[in-house]
Amino acid sequence: MSESITAVWHFRQAPEQVWRALSEAERIAAWLMPNDFQAVVGHRFTFRTQPIPPHFDGIVQCEVLAVDPPRRLVYAWRGGGLDTQVRFELAADGDGTVLHFEHSGFDTSQPGQAAALKGMEPGWSRHIAARLAAVVESLGQASQAPTR
8 A cells, every 4th residue: 555744834935935945955955865956857866864774774866757846846765665756846825835745655565664654754744844944944034834
């Protein structure tokens, strides 16, 4: 069975500012992981972080699947036995932005993937969301922390 992590976050900044936080390598490194990201369909890039033995070596191989600035970004996320996708959908909301997030394709019939889903869900929804909010805030007017 395939499962996903989903969240909806709200920012006071315009979609263009939120987009910068999602699509510029140095900004992504500040809220997620060091990387060599480029917002170009087909670009292969790597996230690097602390390994979690025995199943995760700290490397996530990715490929940009869709780019539609400042509305949509999708990339493949492969590492630690996962072959999943991360999707960001942005929409203007008054002067701010609503950001729909989904990390999909966890095959929970596989014990390693079920454990990865359980471990990654609070990471995305709490820790990463707060760090993303701080990066977005640094790009312009004051931000509220994203809410689910």
